[in-house]
Amino acid sequence: MDKLQKYVKLLVNTGVGLKAGQKLVINCPVDLAYFGRLAMKEAYDAGAAEVLILWNDEISGRIHYLNAPDDAFGHEIEWIKARVKYLVDEGYCLLNVYATDPENLKGVNPERVQKQQKVNQMMSKPLSDKVTSSEVQWNLASVPTPSWAKKVFPNAKNEEEAIDLMWEAIYAACRVDDATDPVDNWKAHVDSLQGKANKLMELNFKSLHFKNSYGTDLITELPAGHVWVACGEKAKTGNNFIANIPTEEVFTAPHREGVHGIVYGTKPLVYMGDVIDEFWVKFEKGKVVEYGAKKNEHLLKSLLELHKNADYLGEVALVPYNSPISQSGILWYNTLYDENASCHLAFGRGYNYCLAGTDDKTEDELNEMGLNQSLTHEDFMVGSPCLEIIGTTQDGKEIAVFTKGDWAI
Numbered sequence: 001m002d003k004l005q006k007y008v009k010l011l012v013n014t015g016v017g018l019k020a021g022q023k024l025v026i027n028c029p030v031d032l033a034y035f036g037r038l039a040m041k042e043a044y045d046a047g048a049a050e051v052l053i054l055w056n057d058e059i060s061g062r063i064h065y066l067n068a069p070d071d072a073f074g075h076e077i078e079w080i081k082a083r084v085k086y087l088v089d090e091g092y093c094l095l096n097v098y099a100t101d102p103e104n105l106k107g108v109n110p111e112r113v114q115k116q117q118k119v120n121q122m123m124s125k126p127l128s129d130k131v132t133s134s135e136v137q138w139n140l141a142s143v144p145t146p147s148w149a150k151k152v153f154p155n156a157k158n159e160e161e162a163i164d165l166m167w168e169a170i171y172a173a174c175r176v177d178d179a180t181d182p183v184d185n186w187k188a189h190v191d192s193l194q195g196k197a198n199k200l201m202e203l204n205f206k207s208l209h210f211k212n213s214y215g216t217d218l219i220t221e222l223p224a225g226h227v228w229v230a231c232g233e234k235a236k237t238g239n240n241f242i243a244n245i246p247t248e249e250v251f252t253a254p255h256r257e258g259v260h261g262i263v264y265g266t267k268p269l270v271y272m273g274d275v276i277d278e279f280w281v282k283f284e285k286g287k288v289v290e291y292g293a294k295k296n297e298h299l300l301k302s303l304l305e306l307h308k309n310a311d312y313l314g315e316v317a318l319v320p321y322n323s324p325i326s327q328s329g330i331l332w333y334n335t336l337y338d339e340n341a342s343c344h345l346a347f348g349r350g351y352n353y354c355l356a357g358t359d360d361k362t363e364d365e366l367n368e369m370g371l372n373q374s375l376t377h378e379d380f381m382v383g384s385p386c387l388e389i390i391g392t393t394q395d396g397k398e399i400a401v402f403t404k405g406d407w408a409i
Contacts, residue, residue: 003171003178004038010174010182010245012042015139016093017241020047022137025087028097030055035143039095052092058104062273065108065116074115081123088126091237094138101147102333105273113272114302121307121375128375133352134233137241142170142336151333173246173325173337186242193230196250196318199409200228203399205391207258208316210343212387214264215280220316220345221258223370225356228252233353248325248340251317253350256372257286259313263345267331267338267381268295275333276300279380286312286372303347309367309374314350319343321385321405335379342383343402348376 001009012018024043028036036053043051064072105113121128130136149162152169156162171177175185210218231247234240260283268277279293279300288311293300304311319326319342326341350371352358358366363373389402400408 003176004167006182007171007174007176008035008038008042010176010186011095011139011141012039013046014183014186015141015242015245016095017137017235017239018043018046018048018093019239021049022047022237023050023052023090023092024048024095025052025054025092026095026097027054027056029099029143029145030057031145032097032099032143035097039097043095058100058273062104062108065105065112070112073112074119076119076123084124084127088130091136093136093241094127094131096138096140097143098140098334098336099143099145099148100270100273100334101145102151102270103274104147108273110272110298110302114306117272118306118375125375132349132377133236133358135236137235137237137239138243139241139245140243140336141174141245142334144170148334152330169328169330173328173340175246186245190230190232190242193248193250194232196407196409197228197230200250200252200401203391203409204394205399205401206394207392208401209390209392210263210382210387211390212264212384214266214384214386216261216263216382216387218259218261218263218283218382220254220313222252222316223255223258223355225369226252227354227356229351229354244336244340246325246337246340248323249317249319249344251315251354253354253371254313254316254345255286255370256309256312256314256350256367257370259283259286263382265380265382266384267342268333269300269378269380270333270335271296271299271303271378274299276303283313288312303376303378307348307375309372310348310376310378312348312372312374313345314348314372314374314377315344315346315354315379317344317346317379318389318402318407319383320402320407321383321387326383338381339379342381343387343389344379344381344383346377346379348372348374348378 144166149166153162176182207221262282265279277295282290385405391401
């Protein structure tokens with residue numbers, strides 16, 4: 001079996017965790033039609049009852065943003081809402097192929113993008129609610145596209161070489177090689193990360209203090225009943241899945257009103273088809289009170305204002321600097337990969353499974369428990385080789401969690 005087939009099999013069977021009789025929807029760029037078809041075939045081989053592919057095309061999206069009249073943006077589309085409802089009602093599993101040109105929307109009026117993204121997230125909320133509460137099995141993965149590959153490997157001789165280089169980097173990051181079974185590799189990896197999550201649960205920290213030479217000096221308090229999550233998860237279907245492939249993180253939710261201090265981004269953040277870079281954010285009582293960026297500060301402003309509570313945090317994730325993705329030295333311009341090369345935080349929504357006792361709670365009740373609720377969930381990277389994280393236990397004891405960017409526990 002070649003590496004591409006191993007990769008597809010890994011995503012469908014281990015990532016999504018698809019079982020016989022389940023339905024699957026694949027969100028896939030139209031430029032990657034060959035990959036969507038391979039995943040569809042693999043899903044049917046696994047016994048899927050039905051597989052749907054929803055094609056997307058970022059180039060036609062750019063044409064739309066540049067040329068459509070103003071009144072074409074910011075309104076809900078009934079057939080899209082009906083499609084989301086159908087997928088929710090029928091209990092579809094999800095495979096999302098995330099592969100975009102990081103600068104596809106460069107030069108586009110950001111107000112148009114903001115309007116459309118806001119309404120898109122509102123229309124998809126019934127499905128995103130199922131995802132954030134692990135009611136459905138889902139997986140997010142990436143596949144090389146020419147525009148993305150050339151951005152990541154600008155010195156490649158041609159497009160073909162850039163794509164080949166990216167495929168090899170993806171296989172390495174996802175533990176796919178010629179000699180071993182990636183399913184076995186991932187079982188060992190999940191067990192290792194779960195060991196870290198178990199240790200953090202045992203320590204039951206009250207807060208984490210992040211500091212590095214970039215200027216970060218941030219305290220994130222953790223709510224009572226917080227849960228540290230590794231990559232292996234169990235959906236309410238009873239089936240195991242891995243939401244992100246690759247992944248190197250162990251994560252939880254900070255208390256939405258317990259974040260204080262300043263944090264500096266350590267990698268570019270791809271947002272709304274462009275890149276925010278060299279940015280910082282200051283928090284008081286959980287809320288962003290100041291921010292700045294040397295590149296595209298207006299996009300950072302848009303991100304923080306797009307939805308209610310987008311200016312609070314919903315995730316704190318720990319990733320060692322010595323992780324394979326970090327050590328590759330590649331700047332991916334893709335959050336799925338860059339977040340797994342670096343400790344990161346997320347603006348916006350926290351995941352329900354990161355806090356005990358969230359079943360059947362309203363959004364207001366979840367906010368009161370300390371779990372931030374928002375339509376936004378946007379990761380940004382804060383890890384570095386000089387990052388120090390000190391955890392404070394419930395009885396006031398200080399314990400080093402990260403030293404020089406790597407695990408200390």
